[in-house]
Amino acid sequence: xxxxxxxxxxxxTGLAPGRNGRILLIACGALAREILDLRAANGWTHxxxxxxxxxxxxxxxxxxxxxxxxxxxxxxxxxxxFVVYADCGTGGLLAEKCRALGVExxxxxxxxxxxxxxxxxxxxxxxxxxxxxxxxxxVRQFDAFVWKPMGLxxxxxxxxxxxxxxxxxxxxxxxxxxxxxxxxxDCALRxxxxxxxxFTGYGDLKGALARL
Amino acid sequence: xxxEEDIILSELDDEELVLQMHDDLYDGLKEEIEEGVNILLGxxxxxxxxxxxxxxxxMTIVGADFRDGILFVxxxxxxxxxxxxxxxxxxxxxxxxxxxxxxxxxxxxVKGDIHDIGKNLVGMMMEGxxxxxxxxxxxxxxxxxxxxxxxxxxxILGMSALLTTTMPYMKVxxxxxxxxxxxxxxxxxxxxxxxxxxxGRAIGADAYCRxxxxxxxxxxDFIARKHNKLGAG
Numbered sequence: 001x002x003x004x005x006x007x008x009x010x011x012x013t014g015l016a017p018g019r020n021g022r023i024l025l026i027a028c029g030a031l032a033r034e035i036l037d038l039r040a041a042n043g044w045t046h047x048x049x050x051x052x053x054x055x056x057x058x059x060x061x062x063x064x065x066x067x068x069x070x071x072x073x074x075x076x077x078x079x080x081x082f083v084v085y086a087d088c089g090t091g092g093l094l095a096e097k098c099r100a101l102g103v104e105x106x107x108x109x110x111x112x113x114x115x116x117x118x119x120x121x122x123x124x125x126x127x128x129x130x131x132x133x134x135x136x137x138x139v140r141q142f143d144a145f146v147w148k149p150m151g152l153x154x155x156x157x158x159x160x161x162x163x164x165x166x167x168x169x170x171x172x173x174x175x176x177x178x179x180x181x182x183x184x185x186d187c188a189l190r191x192x193x194x195x196x197x198x199f200t201g202y203g204d205l206k207g208a209l210a211r212l
Numbered sequence: 213x214x215x216e217e218d219i220i221l222s223e224l225d226d227e228e229l230v231l232q233m234h235d236d237l238y239d240g241l242k243e244e245i246e247e248g249v250n251i252l253l254g255x256x257x258x259x260x261x262x263x264x265x266x267x268x269x270x271m272t273i274v275g276a277d278f279r280d281g282i283l284f285v286x287x288x289x290x291x292x293x294x295x296x297x298x299x300x301x302x303x304x305x306x307x308x309x310x311x312x313x314x315x316x317x318x319x320x321x322v323k324g325d326i327h328d329i330g331k332n333l334v335g336m337m338m339e340g341x342x343x344x345x346x347x348x349x350x351x352x353x354x355x356x357x358x359x360x361x362x363x364x365x366x367x368i369l370g371m372s373a374l375l376t377t378t379m380p381y382m383k384v385x386x387x388x389x390x391x392x393x394x395x396x397x398x399x400x401x402x403x404x405x406x407x408x409x410x411x412g413r414a415i416g417a418d419a420y421c422r423x424x425x426x427x428x429x430x431x432x433d434f435i436a437r438k439h440n441k442l443g444a445g
Contacts, residue, residue, distance in 0.1 A: 060405065087376045091406030109376045125377060129324050129351060151286020158289050165326035165350055 003040075004033040007140050014051040017074065021048030023212050024077070026070050027084035029054030030137040031111060034174055034202055035084060038209055047212060050074065054137070058149055060089030064097050071101050082212055084205075086110050106208050111135060114204040115172050130167035132193060136174045139184045147190070159192060168194040174202060221247050226255065230266050237270035238277075240290025245298045259305035260312070267298050268340040275337070275425040285329065292333055299339065312342050315435045318360045319370035320348030322381040327374035330404060330424075334370060337424040338431060343368070354385045361398060367438070368431055371417075373404040383415035390416070399434040401427055 005015055010029035017024060027035055029051040039047050052070065056063050063085065071081055083098055083105035098105045108114040112133035113121040138145055147153055150162050169191060171184035181197055188195035221244065224232055229248060236244040245267070252262045274291040277283040283291075317338055321331050328350050335345045346364050348356055361369055369389075373379040382402050389395040395416075402417045412420030418434060421427035 087406075089376060089406045091376055091379065091408055091411055093408065122377075126324060130326055149284070151284070151289070155286055155290060158286055161289055161293075162285075162329070165328065 004036045007137065008144075010051060010137075011054045011141055011144055014053045015049065017048050017050040019048065019077075021046045022079040023047050024074050024081045025049045025084050025209070025212075026067060026074075026081060027051050028057065028088070028111070030057065030135070030141075031084055031205070033137065034205060035209070038202060038206055042210070044209065044212075047209065048078070054141070054145075057088060057145070063088055064090050064093045067094060068097055068101065071103055075103075080212070082209075084208075086114055106205065108204065112172055114208070115174060115200045115202065116198070117200075117203045128170075130165060131170045131196075132163065132166045132168070132191070133170050133172055134184055134187060135172050136177070136180055139171060139180050139187065142183070142187045146187075152190075163191045163193065166191070166193055168196055171195070171197045172200045173197055174200060222251055226252070226257075230269075233266045234270035234273055237267065237291050237294050238274055238283075238287075240287065240294050242294040242297045245294040246301060249298045249301050253301075253305070259302045259309055263299070263302050263306065263311075263340060267295050267302075268337070271295050271337060271340065272425060275423060279423055279425070288333065289329065292336060295340070296336060299336070313344060314342040314432065315367040316344040316346070316364060317368040317370055317431065318346045318348060318357065318364055318366040319372070320352040320357065320360075321350040321372045321374075322378050322385070323351055323353045324381060325373050325375055325378040326350045327404075328372070330374070331370070331372040333424045334372070334403065334421070334427045337428050338370075341428045341432065343428075343431065354381075354388045357385050358388065358392070358394070361394070366398065367435060368399045368401060370401045370403070370427070372402070373407070376406045379404060379407055379411065380415075382417065386416045399431065399438070401430060401434075403427060 010032050014029045015032055023046055025035060025047055027049060032051045035049055052066050056066055067083055067085065075081055081103045083103055085094060086106055086108040087094060088110060106114055108118040112135055115135055151158055169188035185195050219232060221229060221232060229251060233245060233248040248266060249262055252266060271291060274283060274288060278288050319331055319335050321328050335347050339345050346360060348360055357369060371382045371385060373382065386400060400417045401419050401421050402412050403421045407420055409420045419430045421430050
């Protein structure tokens with residue numbers, strides 16, 4: 001992992017730009033580590049990164065306005081801007097806004113779709129409707145993103161109302177990390193779901209950034 | 213909200229008890245709601261009045277605070293559980309006492325989607341508002357919606373989706389209704405977190421409803437218009 005702030009900071013406040021590249025990536029805080037790892041591994045020094053707080057995902061209706069504000073704030077300082085969000089529950093509004101702003105964004109419905117590869121994800125979408133997906137970030141931040149916001153720390157009796165229709169938890173691993181695998185398995189146990197680990201690496205994210 | 217410790221529900225007068233039930237609903241206190249419902253019924257309240265004045269009015273406060281970001285999903289679910297417990301007592305009595313029937317709704321989450329929290333809240337609030345609700349559950353293909361609409365002679369179709377990938381299926385259902393010449397027979401309401409008004413218009417729904425309270429009001433408005441139209445005809 002290369003220079004990312006801790007997960008709590010990425011969840012609550014995000015990441016300010018480093019002012020060290022000509023193209024600015026505006027990303028979800030949940031993707032910061034992966035993007036910085038890819039940048040370091042591939043020598044993409046022309047890419048700068050700023051992240052919005054990952055907790056925006058708890059309120060998808062706020063994502064579009066937050067991205068727009070960040071694009072407007074920084075566009076004069078860079079040759080180009082690329083938005084590293086998928087649709088993320090905005091119902092097409094983020095894509096529409098990006099088009100209006102003249103900036104591109106990552107294709108796909110969610111990060112867990114582009115990490116697996118959007119085409120591959122779409123292929124099994126119909127047969128895997130009862131899967132609850134976690135990425136590396138979401139496994140690490142399971143309590144902050146799932147357990148507490150869903151009230152399960154205070155009201156465990158809500159578990160089946162919230163997750164009763166799910167059958168399995170799929171941990172989409174971006175990295176080989178036995179500790180995360182064990183934690184993801186525990187998350188599945190806590191939710192009462194079967195467990196599956198699926199190594200995805202960075203999926204479509206790598207290709208999307210490589211083109212910039 | 214309130215300090216419950218010293219409150220004995222049966223000692224409160226009707227007005228105080230109803231307000232206390234609003235508080236208890238807000239706090240998701242299922243047993244207190246059941247007790248309150250039974251006390252009011254014991255005081256010869258009509259079941260329909262208990263439903264509307266104690267439960268629906270209380271749940272409306274919960275809905276408004278959810279919309280305004282004061283309450284969150286867990287609290288709403290607890291309140292819904294409490295209301296459901298109260299309604300379970302009232303339902304058979306409402307059937308006996310001939311409470312007003314506003315209309316009939318078939319509701320379900322679309323194919324490919326298993327999320328039902330929003331749908332369940334809408335169904336419950338619609339029932340509370342006097343609608344008969346036929347809940348098709350989750351992952352519904354178009355055939356299931358159409359079959360239920362015809363079988364139940366419904367007035368309203370409600371469709372729900374939580375995923376960006378599944379919400380376009382609502383258009384499949386509406387287009388099929390059009391193809392079969394059935395579209396004009398039903399009021400079509402859609403809802404779910406990633407939806408918006410523009411999407412509702414684009415797919416040919418009658419309305420997008422952002423929450424359960426809006427769904428109830430919209431359904432009532434459309435039913436009233438339908439009746440006016442029939443009256444005028």
